[in-house]
Amino acid sequence: MSEYVLQTNGLTKKFKASYALDKVNMSIRKGSIYGFIGQNGAGKSTLIRVAAGLAFPTEGTIELFGAAEERELVRARKRIGSIIESPALFPNMTARENLEANRILRGIPGKDCVAKTLELVGLQGTGRKKAKNFSLGMKQRLGLAIALLGDPEFLILDEPTNGLDPMGVVEMRELLKRLNQERGITILISSHILSELYLLASHYGIIHHGRLLEQVTAEELKAKCQQYVHIKVDNPDKAAAVIQNELGTSDFEVMPDGAIRLFKHMDRPGKISSVLAAEGLEIEQFMPMGEDLESYFAKRIGGADHE
Ligand SMILES: Nc1ncnc2c1ncn2[C@@H]1O[C@H](COP(=O)(O)OP(=O)(O)OP(=O)(O)O)[C@@H](O)[C@H]1O
Numbered sequence: 001m002s003e004y005v006l007q008t009n010g011l012t013k014k015f016k017a018s019y020a021l022d023k024v025n026m027s028i029r030k031g032s033i034y035g036f037i038g039q040n041g042a043g044k045s046t047l048i049r050v051a052a053g054l055a056f057p058t059e060g061t062i063e064l065f066g067a068a069e070e071r072e073l074v075r076a077r078k079r080i081g082s083i084i085e086s087p088a089l090f091p092n093m094t095a096r097e098n099l100e101a102n103r104i105l106r107g108i109p110g111k112d113c114v115a116k117t118l119e120l121v122g123l124q125g126t127g128r129k130k131a132k133n134f135s136l137g138m139k140q141r142l143g144l145a146i147a148l149l150g151d152p153e154f155l156i157l158d159e160p161t162n163g164l165d166p167m168g169v170v171e172m173r174e175l176l177k178r179l180n181q182e183r184g185i186t187i188l189i190s191s192h193i194l195s196e197l198y199l200l201a202s203h204y205g206i207i208h209h210g211r212l213l214e215q216v217t218a219e220e221l222k223a224k225c226q227q228y229v230h231i232k233v234d235n236p237d238k239a240a241a242v243i244q245n246e247l248g249t250s251d252f253e254v255m256p257d258g259a260i261r262l263f264k265h266m267d268r269p270g271k272i273s274s275v276l277a278a279e280g281l282e283i284e285q286f287m288p289m290g291e292d293l294e295s296y297f298a299k300r301i302g303g304a305d306h307e
Pocket of ligand 1: 015019020038039040041042043044045046047192
């Protein structure tokens with residue numbers, strides 16, 4: 001059995017003279033939450049549409065659950081649930097009616113799944129309210145419920161947090177985390193805002209002008225974007241003891257050159273320097289370091305523009 005739910009090899013999609021996808025090799029491991037990041041027009045929707053069988057590649061291949069042959073791919077796609085573009089809702093129907101209509105249209109047996117899925121996305125209490133009167137967050141959750149109806153093993157969500165307020169983004173994140181942890185559903189979720197996927201994705205792929213620039217794990221990204229205070233003093237061992245005793249944290253590293261990286265108390269530079277000075281330590285260097293997610297993203301795609 002393949003350990004990957006989706007793999008693409010040299011996937012290319014050309015529209016006239018321009019490449020929406022340019023030799024993309026993407027690998028999505030079973031059980032992961034893959035955050036697919038790129039600016040508007042980077043190629044996210046195109047890749048998702050090709051994966052879902054809604055568009056054909058110009059070149060390259062795609063494997064779903066280890067299946068690559070066209071007929072097997074059709075079968076493998078039955079194991080996918082998706083929200084691509086905006087979710088297809090019947091505006092004059094309630095949440096329950098929307099799910100029931102979708103269940104019948106897709107030939108999914110058993111009425112029970114409707115109530116269960118409504119509960120899963122927190123829409124069980126919406127009663128007679130019609131979908132057209134839902135908030136954007138509720139509409140997205142209803143879209144997710146429709147995608148979940150067939151018990152998919154792989155969820156593909158194209159910008160599901162687009163336009164949601166911060167609370168809606170948090171709700172969606174918690175819901176997707178639960179689906180991943182409790183049901184083992186693998187998730188591909190795209191966004192043009194890296195920080196919206198932070199705290200959610202276990203893996204990231206950054207796409208720019210159709211090229212997949214980088215695939216990293218959440219740990220690797222965290223290490224690249226970690227913020228810390230860089231401290232250089234005349235006696236690093238003593239400084240380490242002072243930080244531990246006076247600031248009450250061991251969340252720091254002493255680097256081979258004696259510089260200290262302190263990952264806590266970033267917001268209290270005065271306090272850090274005063275406890276060090278009070279112990280007679282001479283501070284040679286003291287500065288905040290590291291970058292935030294968005295500047296990392298901007299630098300990564302900016303760098304690619306100059307390659
Ligand atoms: N049907 C089409 N015909 C011509 N060009 C297209 C078509 N679909 C997409 N493109 C082009 O392909 C490129 C990638 O578009 P795509 O929609 O995949 O980007 P995206 O990353 O999903 O962006 P967005 O967030 O704006 O949807 C863009 O330059 C777009 O204009």
